[in-house]
Amino acid sequence: MELLMKGAVIGFGATVLMDLWAVLLWMAFGQSRPNWAPVGRWVWHLKSGTVFHDNIAAAEPYGQEQALGWIFHYAVGILYGVILALFAGASWFAAPTFLPAWIVGIVTVGAGWFLLQPGLGIGVAASKLPNANAVRILNLVSHNVFALGLYGTALLIR
Structure with a gap:
């Protein structure tokens, strides 16, 4: 049970760091702020068995989709x-090293590229967007920040 709790704590800490990174990108570079409403809408439609949408914006809205998106974001982290x-x-946890955290950070990009984005x-890895390569780079960088958060939080709680 202690292992599960520590895992939850490092996942939460890593997600917070990833969100702070997004705030930094927004404040310093004018990057769009994260909008978890489309993700919340996507999660809401999973209950009816719809995994893939042509355009999530065209799907029926859900009144609490922003909150659901944030909850999902933290639950996944x-x-x-x-x-x-x-x-x-x-x-x-007794002697955390970066490599396992980094592997998880990089591997988890695949969930976004091959499940969430489609x-x-x-599209797969944002392939339908005009700035697909920029989105992919931001995804990779953000998941590296997430990996740093996993590692850093593990260091803090050891």
């Missing part, structure tokens, strides 16, 4: 932390 904890084990209707 916590899940990734728990997965790292289960694979790395208790010994990793589910939102923007």
